[in-house]
Amino acid sequence: MTLKESINNLEIQIIKDKQQLLRLERELNKNQQLTIKILQQICQQMQMTHKTQYTKQLSIGEVLERYRIKNGIDSEETKRKCKTIAYYSNKAGLELKCEYTKFHKDVILLKIFNEISDRKDIKGDQKAKHARWIVSFVKFAVFAYPDLYKTDVLVGLPSMKKTPKSAKCPHTPYTDEQLKSIFDPNKKFFYYNPEIFWGCMIALFTGARKNAAFTLQYKDIILKDGIWCINFIEDSPGIKQLKTEESERIVPIHSALLKMGFLEYINKKHKNNDQDFIFKKTCLTSKGNLNPHITRNFFIYLKDIGVKNPEYGRFDFHSFRKNANIMMEKCGILRPYIDKIIGWMSRGSEGERSYSNYSIKQVSEQLELLRYDCLKTEFKRWQKTMSKI
Secondary structure, three states: OOHHHHHHHHHHHHHHHHHHHHHHHHHHHHHHHHHHHHHHHHHHHHHHHHHHHOOOOOEHHHHHHHHHHHHOOOOHHHHHHHHHHHHHHHHOOOOOOOEHHHHOOHHHHHHHHHHHHHOOOOOHHHHHHHHHHHHHHHHHHHHHOOOOOOHHHHOOOOOOOOOOHHHOOOEOOOOHHHHHHHOOOOOOHHHHOHHHHHHHHHHHHHOOOHHHHHOOEHHHEEEEOOEEEEEEOOOOOOOOOOOOHHHOEEEEOOHHHHHOOHHHHHHHHOOOOOOOEOOHHHHEOOOOOEOOOOOHHHHHHHHHOOOOOOOOOEOOOOHHHHHHHHHHHHOOOOHHHHHHHHOOOOOOOHHHHOHHHOOHHHHHHHHOOOOOHHHHHHHHHHHHHHOOO
């Protein structure tokens, strides 16, 4: 075959290949158009199905159930939200079996917001939270069923402002009667919640704040100069949150806690890891993060026994800190010791501030002056009870 013939044959083959490519391209375009057409039909069917599915009017209870599923069925926070929404729905004169459209009205929502605003039994922060829950419920309905419900019902609702710090009642120390009621062994709360019991005891005898009392690790219980102590130290980022530099301190464990079996309780729980948190169930979430609601169950308990009431003052876990300060003064503990035991900057003179010059033994001797005579009987009974837990 000559060179010219070879070139002609190659040109013919190239033309054939181009024709084949053109045929394949036409087929591909046809398939793409068919695919697009099929996808469009599927989308239209889905839209029709969606419209058919949600043209039926739902009850408040049905929407609330879907809201609960969306937010997590087993979440305690979700349960509180749903319970709160149902409460305000009832206050607006609507039962859960009523059609949701009756709830989804600006007049009803304004009535609910006024109900929240007028409540005397909750603070501004709680009112703002309840208002957010109502809004989130309405927004969920709009998102889930856009063909049925619109967002314009939220326009013009009053804002719920948090209570400014300056307007909040100061923390109030518990009275002797209240302390006796809280630690009454006949009430079974602490029997079933021993972690909270020991957290309260630590606060009562050291003035520790909530986070400091409940985020202790086994390594924080130390023997210093032959005396058992608690080392309040911020060394677990994201969990331990001490408020000031003075909050980091070593405080002897009062003999009242030792007699009630604090060390025995710790030894029973302690496995091998010193880094573990003593009150793990209370201070951590299931994911190992800091529990933002450490004392929620304790607050519920206070309400149940009639102690936590806005009309009587601001009673909460911080009240133990107030009690500790007042009782230490009453028992004659020197002010520099009180400030450093509780974790305050000393208000004494320059010479009085040298707490570091005092030995742990001297600090312990001062702390042992602290007594809660009103709780003598209760402490004796708890000594027996705690040995069984």
